[in-house]
Amino acid sequence: MIRGRWVRLADGRGGITATVMTSANAEDWTWLIDYLELNVNLSSVQQSFPADEHMKRAVTECRGLRLLKQEPWECLASFILSSTKQIVQIQQIVALLCERFGQPVRSPRAETWFSFPSIDRIAALSEAELRCCKMGFRAPYLKGTAEMILRGEVNLESVRTMDLATARAELMRFPGVGRKIADCVLLFAYGFQQAFPVDVWVLKAIKQLYFPRRRPNGKKILRFTESYFGPNAGYAQQYIFHYMRTRIGRVERRGNEKN
DNA sequence: AACCAGGGAGCGT
DNA sequence: ACGCTCCATGGT
Numbered sequence: 001m002i003r004g005r006w007v008r009l010a011d012g013r014g015g016i017t018a019t020v021m022t023s024a025n026a027e028d029w030t031w032l033i034d035y036l037e038l039n040v041n042l043s044s045v046q047q048s049f050p051a052d053e054h055m056k057r058a059v060t061e062c063r064g065l066r067l068l069k070q071e072p073w074e075c076l077a078s079f080i081l082s083s084t085k086q087i088v089q090i091q092q093i094v095a096l097l098c099e100r101f102g103q104p105v106r107s108p109r110a111e112t113w114f115s116f117p118s119i120d121r122i123a124a125l126s127e128a129e130l131r132c133c134k135m136g137f138r139a140p141y142l143k144g145t146a147e148m149i150l151r152g153e154v155n156l157e158s159v160r161t162m163d164l165a166t167a168r169a170e171l172m173r174f175p176g177v178g179r180k181i182a183d184c185v186l187l188f189a190y191g192f193q194q195a196f197p198v199d200v201w202v203l204k205a206i207k208q209l210y211f212p213r214r215r216p217n218g219k220k221i222l223r224f225t226e227s228y229f230g231p232n233a234g235y236a237q238q239y240i241f242h243y244m245r246t247r248i249g250r251v252e253r254r255g256n257e258k259n
Numbered sequence: 260a261a262c263c264a265g266g267g268a269g270c271g272t
Numbered sequence: 273a274c275g276c277t278c279c280a281t282g283g284t
Binding site for chain 2: 241
């Protein structure tokens with residue numbers, strides 16, 4: 001589901017094949033091109049990365065990896081639900097939320113899918129109803145955030161025009177949103193290329209790859225990420241994250257290593 | 260049976 | 273500014 005539409009994307013020879021539901025003859029594809037960031041020149045982004053061995057390996061291993069330009073509300077809400085949860089469980093919570101409170105949408109094969117629930121819908125739900133989606137203590141965070149937006153305390157559209165630091169501070173006014181989740185929304189929804197979310201995986205990678213045999217505190221790590229990875233630091237973060245999770249992370253798990 | 264998970268809030272110092 | 277604990281739930 002992308003922006004309320006059903007889409008099937010398939011990896012094909014020489015490109016992506018997209019199947020959509022449409023009534024128009026001349027389909028306008030800008031919404032999908034925008035979502036997939038197909039206007040971004042990936043090789044020039046990769047060339048802006050620092051040329052150290054780790055980044056080169058990450059780029060080689062994760063060839064073709066791209067960021068998506070997600071919708072701010074869906075992205076914000078999803079990441080509020082992400083704290084101290086495994087990715088598969090976050091997916092489960094979001095799926096439950098959509099099935100119960102989203103809008104049903106038909107696929108070409110007459111399957112029923114569900115859009116991500118609107119801000120009003122979430123704000124109108126009771127905390128108990130939200131907890132039924134297994135989000136636990138994150139329920140009041142999500143509801144509180146939806147209510148703040150509804151009251152006009154924070155305007156998600158106005159964030160687009162702000163500079164990075166101001167936009168980050170604005171998002172961090174929401175309950176359950178700290179530096180990491182704010183940076184995720186700034187990068188994945190608003191396209192702030194300099195935003196660099198530091199989660200446990202990236203933290204482990206930075207320490208292991210760039211500060212071996214040292215013990216830098218969180219602040220030092222943040223300052224390093226802000227200066228080292230260049231104008232497309234957010235893309236670099238995604239390469240490191242994916243490289244760490246799909247390559248290095250699994251090796252360590254097999255290798256009986258403590259967290 | 261403990262321990263952990265794409266963190267953050269609310270304490271204490 | 274830092275460090276610590278708790279938070280709810282499912283999986284290992």
